[in-house]
Amino acid sequence: MNVSIDPALSDGRAAAGEPVAARLLEARHIVKRFGDNVANDDVSLALAPGEIHALLGENGAGKSTLVKIIYGALQPNEGEIFWKGERVTIESPAAARKLGIGMVFQHFSLFDALTVAENIALASPKGVPMAELSAAIEKVSAEYGLPLKANDRIADLPVGIRQRVEIVRCLLQSPDLIIMDEPTSVLTPQEADQLFVTLRRLASEGCAILYISHRLEEVRELCHRATVMRRGKVVAETDPTRETVASLARLMVGSEVAAVHRAPAQRGRPRLTLDGLDLPSKDPFGVALVDVKLEVAAGEIVAIAGVAGNGQGELFDAISGERLGERAAAVLIDEVAVGHAGVNARRKLGAAFVPEERLGHGAVPGLPLSDNVVLTRHGTADGLVARGLMRFARAAEIVAFVTERFDVRKGVPDPEARALSGGNLQKFVVGREVDRVPGLLVVSQPTWGVDAGAAAVIRQSLIDLARSGSAVLVISQDLDEIFEIADRIAVISRGHLSEPEPAATMTRERIGLLMAGGAEKKGAA
Amino acid sequence: MLEITVAILLTVITAATPLLLAAIGELVVERSGVLNLGVEGMMVMGAVAGFGAANLTGSGTLGILCAMLAGVVMALLFGFLVLTLVANQVATGLALTLLGLGLSGLLGESFVGQPGVRLPKLEIPGLSDLPVVGQLLFAQDILVYISFALTAAVAWFLFKSRAGLVLRAVGDNHGSAHALGYPVIAVRYAAVAFGGACAGLAGAYLSLAYTPQWVENMTAGRGWIALALVVFASWLPFRVMIGAYLFGAVTVLTFHVQALRGNLPPWLPEWVGGLTQTPSQFLSMLPYIATIVVLVLISMNRRTTLLNTPACLGRPFVPDR
Structure with a gap:
């Protein structure tokens, strides 16, 4: 179904209590082909000033392609773009920024070796003296509740702060439209809430926001309208506040998404034990593991939540044997001390490992x-x-x-x-x-970048494996996933692991607090 | 004794200048994320072109310009292969060195044994009459002054100017630089060409100032040393200068130790005299060992090193379709 945007659709917004305003951006009948693959097939999209507009779709649905076209990083094969009522050709990201379109990237487009001010200078017009820019950065960032220090190096900043840099970089150009690609995937729930406050304020000041996300719950909470794409086409335009998560998922996938079935866990003997595992950081920007204690028993799934870059990679390497620790007894697989054993020796004991980067x-x-x-x-x-x-x-x-x-x-x-x-x-x-039916499975980001249907298959297989008597340890940044499959949940923060708590009594708020360093304080006490 | 000291220090400058010129150029190239191992080849082409042009026209200035041009042509050839055709940078750089060594031998065949043009010493009025430092620092040829100015200019350019910021950004993360709309390939072409011009200047220094004549392979591995200096100096211009002068100083000292035997200047510690007893092979190793040890020591701060290492060094860039 091709939705051509007509005024009737805008009326839907008016009914939802939003002011009807002139169109800010309109993309009409966009077609983009890569060889035989049609990434965007007759896609149309309209945005009004002050509107937070969600762009939904699974991986490969064509969201990124459409956004890159709007931001000038790609040129469409067919179709036209209107900006404030005038037809425009957006030749480059620089041209897009000049028009007033800013973008916050999912994989940050920051330069690690440079300072905050230098990063922002690279996206600002020429001729602004560094001192003036630094002052502007600190002023604007404080104003929007996203405080930054101009002379910090990106490499030293946690991921949440890096995103602030991207957002402030956008804001300094006083854009009329900000495109955000999966902005909350690197944030704690509290940080995400703070971001929503900022976004709502921007929208109330008349800035439009094109918001790409997988997280349907937050789309319902934040966005005024949603455009849903599937296989390169727009399949629906809707008011997300009137939809349910399930109905939005159905629009994205095109069919019902199988629910995951989970029988209660019967905990057996411990199959993985971490007993005071320490691991120094590999490089100056890395994270050291400090006194990590964890027990994963037969029959259960333990999930480790955490914001990216808090020691998940180091923990995975230490359990899989890619990095060996000081003490052999710090890692026990089926009660065998394996801290000094390599990956294959651990596999022979019945362990299996799935790293994040496939x-x-x-x-x-x-x-x-x-x-x-x-x-x-x-x-x-x-x-x-x-x-x-x-x-x-x-x-x-x-x-x-x-x-x-x-x-x-x-x-x-x-x-x-x-x-x-x-x-x-x-x-x-x-x-x-x-x-292999391993006795212990350690898997990092099991469904990262996987569409909803496939994710359900993978999650169900992990649950089935655990219920058959294996111990499963899942390291994930996706809280929805964790609550769907985990029996117990621990949180990793700057190399400290919190005590695992039953999933039934764990809340998002509590996870957020632990992510923000609660585990660390407790570990230090 | 003072005269010997001044003579030794003068030769230190002549030994260090070609290394500094070549290394400062390569530093800019590597800061943009390109690894050009062809410094030796560009340098030797600069030497032959500089000698030839000066020899034919009698003008040292034309010699210098032709040397730079030869370096730039070689560098652009390299740039076309690795930036436009996305060839492997390591292999292409090695090939560039082999090409330069062979081609310069062929072009320079008739120059062998010919008298050369020596660049004049430019005395700076007033300053050159100062005792000791006057002759050392203010009565040098133009290329020595250029090498000093270039080091300061590159340091200023990289860390104070916006264009330098863009260059560092391209070397740190070419994907993001492209996403922000900076012309990654064009910036790299410019950096590579600058590196070629500097290597050409270094070659010209050898054939117009160091020993004003043409000898095949007269660069004698200096291009490789320049490359190593850049890495050991953590891509920082003034550290490159320290490295080049250190290497020059130790090289020269080992010559003098051998030549003067017991007749050393009094300010040298006694063990230096003892070095005359050691085999000459050991003395030849000394500059390399000393330079590596010192530069490793000043690069002990791994954070500084990591922050200054261009993250995209040697990684090919292919923009989106």
Whole structure:
């Protein structure tokens, strides 16, 4: 269904109690092709001043492409863009900024080695003296409740503050439209609330906000209108406050999303024990793990929540054996001290690991899936090696089985890992380990960048694995996911891990407090 | 004794200047995120072009200009391969060195044994009459002055000017620089060309001032030393200068130790005289060891080093479709 924007749709907003104003931005019939792939197929979008407009869709639905076209980073093949009623060609991001369009990127476009002021100077007009700019930064940032110090180096700042830098960089250009790409994915719930206050204030001052998010709950809370995209097309334009999370998800996916079923956990013996694990930071910008204590028992899923960059990577490396600790007894797998053992020795004890970065860490991009199966499972009792030689037929069998069970879509029977889309590869790297029925599974960001349907499959498989008697440890930044699957929840903050608490009694607010350093204070006491 | 001291210090300047010129150029190139291992090749082409032009026209100035031009042409060839065609920077840089060494030998065949043009010493009125420092610092050829000015100018450019900020941004995160609308490839072309011009100047110094003649392979590995200096100096201009002068000083000292035997200036500690007894191979190693040790010591602060290392160094940039 193609929605051509007509005045009737704006009336919907008026009915919702919003002022009707002239159009600020209008994209009409945008088409963008990459080779045979049509990323945007006749997409239209209209924004009014002061409107917070959500752009919804799964990965690959074409949201990023549309936003890049509006921000001038890509040129459309067909269609036209009107800005304040006039037809414009936005040739470059610089041209977009000149018009009054600013953007806050999901993966920050900041320069780590430079200071806050230098980063902002790069996006400001020429000829403003540094001292004046620094003063302006501190003034504007304080005004909007996002205080910044102009001379801090980006590399030293936590992720939440880095996002402030991006936002303040936008604000200093006094834009009429701000595009925000998944802004809350790196924030604690409290930081997100603070951001919403800022965004509402901006909107009340007449600035339009195009808000891209996966988090339907916050879209309902924040946005005045929502445009939903699926496979390159606009499938609906709606008032999110009148929708439910389930109805928005249905619009995005195009069908019902299977709910995850979860039987109550029956905790058995501990299968993973961290007993005062310390790990120094690898580089000056890294995080050190301090006295981490955790027990994951057979039959349960323990989830570790935390804002990115608080020691999750270090924790994963220490449990998987990619980095070895001082004391062997700091890490116990099935009561065996493995602190000095390598990855494969730990796998032989029945452990399995799925790292966050699937391409390059979880799988070798240039190798076929069957070779990637051999790489993580050659040491375990899977019959992949006989008399020192690899058995490729067995590897191919495993690939066939895993891809069937986890619905990994592929063109040929045994493609190279890089030929799979991100979501499909994620299903494969999780499926490869779950298929082994490991006694302990440690998985980082199990459904990062995976569409809702596939995410449900992966989550269900983790629950099933745990209920079959394995211990599952999930490291995730997605609180919705954590509440969906976890039996107990711990929070990591600057290398300190909080005491795990039952999911049933844990709240988002409490997680937010722990994320902001509650765990650390308790650890220090 | 004072005369020997001044003579030694003068030779330190001549030994350090080509290293400084080449290294300061490469520093700018690497700050923009490009690793050009072809410094030696650009330098030797600068040496032959500078010698040839000066020899044919009799003008040292034309020699210098031609040396810079030769360096820029080589650098743009490199730039075309690695920036436009996205070839591997390491392999292309090595090839550029091999090409420069071979091509300069071929072009310079008829120059071998010919008399060269020596750049005149420019005495700065008043200052050059000062005792000791007058002759040392204010009676040098133009390229020595240029090397000082260039170091200060590059430091100012990188850390005070907006264009320098853009250059550092491109070297730190080319994806973000592109997203902000900066022309990553154009900035890198400019940096690479500047590096070529500086390497050409370094070559010209060798064939017009250091030893005003043409000898095949006369750069003798100085391009590689310049490259190493940039890294050991954590990409900071004044540290590059310290490194170049340190390397020059120790090199010269080992010559004098060998040449003067017991007849050393009194301000040198006694163990330096003892060095005359050591095998000459050890003395030849000394500049490298001393430079590495000192620069490693001043780069002990890993934070400073990491903050100054261009994060995109050697990484190819391909913009979105």
